[in-house]
Every structure is written in structure tokens, then in C-alpha cells.
Amino acid sequence: MTNQITVLSDDAVDPASRSAAHQPALTGCPWHDVNEMLQAAGLRPTRQRMALGWLLFGKGARHLTAEMLYEEATLAKVPVSLATVYNTLNQLTDAGLLRQVSVDGTKTYFDTNVTAHHHFYLENNHELVDIPDPHLVLSKMPEVPEGYEIARVDMVVRLRKKR
Numbered sequence: 001m002t003n004q005i006t007v008l009s010d011d012a013v014d015p016a017s018r019s020a021a022h023q024p025a026l027t028g029c030p031w032h033d034v035n036e037m038l039q040a041a042g043l044r045p046t047r048q049r050m051a052l053g054w055l056l057f058g059k060g061a062r063h064l065t066a067e068m069l070y071e072e073a074t075l076a077k078v079p080v081s082l083a084t085v086y087n088t089l090n091q092l093t094d095a096g097l098l099r100q101v102s103v104d105g106t107k108t109y110f111d112t113n114v115t116a117h118h119h120f121y122l123e124n125n126h127e128l129v130d131i132p133d134p135h136l137v138l139s140k141m142p143e144v145p146e147g148y149e150i151a152r153v154d155m156v157v158r159l160r161k162k163r
């Protein structure tokens, strides 16, 4: 696929901060790794970012809405407002650590797996699941208007339980 490079580099991180960032040295310890990831992305590891990052990245690949993360934070007794959760999720997305997947106009999921992949959306339980086949492609790409290129194709295949 020729747009593979674009797929990986379309995130809204300005080139200056990207080149200044260093490669995170991940150890498998979630607390240490979140600290490394934040610093590598040019974000100060504040207590709130660390706590939210730990909830987000400490359990493998996940798809969470801001409300879901807020609920987890509340259960984990992390003193944080829903507005801060939104801000942090957007900052992590801008830094390329999360990917946004919009399902409905009202529902945005944040994916800890930022590599190119597509999703099943289980309508009955409002759950987003990775489609294991990363090579899934549209059989025919649409014509792109003059002056534009395809940054990435997000496919959401909506599933519902058979009646």
C-alpha cells in the first residue's frame, strides 16, 4: 500500500517537537514507561497525566471514551475532572500516543494502538474491537479532490447481534 508512510505520519505533532523528542526506553514497568512516553512526546509528566497514562497504557491495547476513563479514574481515586480527562486525551492524541476513532457523532474512542488498523463496533454493547486483519483495504479508493491526499482510511464495521 503506497499510503503506508502517510498513515503513520499524519498525527498533529509539529516537526520541531518531534525531532526534539527522544526514543522512550521502555522497561515493561507501567509507571516508568508512562513517564518515558510522556517525556518522549514532549509532555511534562504531571501527576494527573501519569495517573491517567497508567490507567490507559498499563493494561495492553484498549479503546476508551473520555467518560470510560473518567469512571476508571474515579474508581481508582485519581482526583481528576472530566474536563481534564478530555484535555489529557486530546494532548496524548496530538502527541501521537493515542488514536481517535469516531463511531457516532457523539462517541469518540481513544485507541492505545496507534498503528494502522480497522475496527468492529459492537452496537449492542457499544464496544470497539480491533479487526485482526491489518491488510484489509477498500477494493476501490475514491477520487481525491485536487490538492489533497488520503491521510488514512478508518474503517468501522458495525456489528449487531442476530435476532
Ligand SMILES: [Zn+2]
Residues within 6 Å of the ligand: 063, 111, 113, 117, 118, 119, 129, 130
Ligand atoms: Zn483499535
